[in-house]
Amino acid sequence: MSMRFPVRILFCLLVGIAISCPALAADQAKKPSDFRGITWGSAPSALPGLKAVERDGDIVHYELPSEKKDLGGITLRRVTYSFFKDRFYHAEIDYKGKDAAKIMEQSLEAKYGLPDAVREKKDADGRPYSVAVWNWPGFAFIGNRYDKDGGHGRVFYFYAPLTDASAKAQGISPAKEPAAAAPAKASKASKAQATDDAGAATGEYETYTIKDGDIISKVANARGLSTRQLLRANPDIDPKKLRPGMTIRIPVKK
Numbered sequence: 001m002s003m004r005f006p007v008r009i010l011f012c013l014l015v016g017i018a019i020s021c022p023a024l025a026a027d028q029a030k031k032p033s034d035f036r037g038i039t040w041g042s043a044p045s046a047l048p049g050l051k052a053v054e055r056d057g058d059i060v061h062y063e064l065p066s067e068k069k070d071l072g073g074i075t076l077r078r079v080t081y082s083f084f085k086d087r088f089y090h091a092e093i094d095y096k097g098k099d100a101a102k103i104m105e106q107s108l109e110a111k112y113g114l115p116d117a118v119r120e121k122k123d124a125d126g127r128p129y130s131v132a133v134w135n136w137p138g139f140a141f142i143g144n145r146y147d148k149d150g151g152h153g154r155v156f157y158f159y160a161p162l163t164d165a166s167a168k169a170q171g172i173s174p175a176k177e178p179a180a181a182a183p184a185k186a187s188k189a190s191k192a193q194a195t196d197d198a199g200a201a202t203g204e205y206e207t208y209t210i211k212d213g214d215i216i217s218k219v220a221n222a223r224g225l226s227t228r229q230l231l232r233a234n235p236d237i238d239p240k241k242l243r244p245g246m247t248i249r250i251p252v253k254k
Helices: 007-020 100-112 160-170 188-192 216-222 227-233
Strands: 051-056 059-063 074-084 087-096 117-122 128-136 140-147 152-159 205-209 247-251
Touching: 074 100, 074 160, 087 100, 087 160, 100 128, 100 140, 100 152, 152 160, 216 227, 227 247
Parallel strands: none
Antiparallel strands: 051 059, 059 074, 074 087, 087 152, 117 128, 128 140, 140 152, 205 247
């Protein structure tokens, strides 16, 4: 299975933020009822010209060849529309460019208000990045994951009802409903307090150092694990960018 679209990683990342920040609740008046004019739950026919580029069971990822690849001066590398059982539930924008992350963040804040949480992390190679999240419990959540140098990032949208259904179908536990809170501007202190629980799982782990020629599915299969299990244990890695010397966590089978 190609890992061009690591949707599971994004989902696990948001699950971790939702669980660790139980008071997340964005402005209800600004919740996204659609993405680029396509209402959540719509069939692929709602956007003529969509081209299927990858399938993973009941999930099909599409791109629109005629898609405008510029957004306020930001270069869009890819815009993906994902459907679960022919119902629109997830979208992703991959962008790059000088100050692209700052421009994108300003655009999102203008549309949805200040993010509910901003968390700073490091990827498997030690490179710092941030994730800003807007959450409407039970309806939708949006994340903006961007490199600290500000030149590259991804915005991802999830429609909660179908995200939960697709997660169950993939064997992933859906996020628990965070308690709603009165809309308020997030302070720097509250942003800094967002804990680092993304992809956390119970159980024991051992470490493994990536070798030349390794890919996620190969490492997983050699240990009797599914690719999904390995990705859930390592929600911050990009399976397309494994490098010799990287260290990953391997769930210990009981």
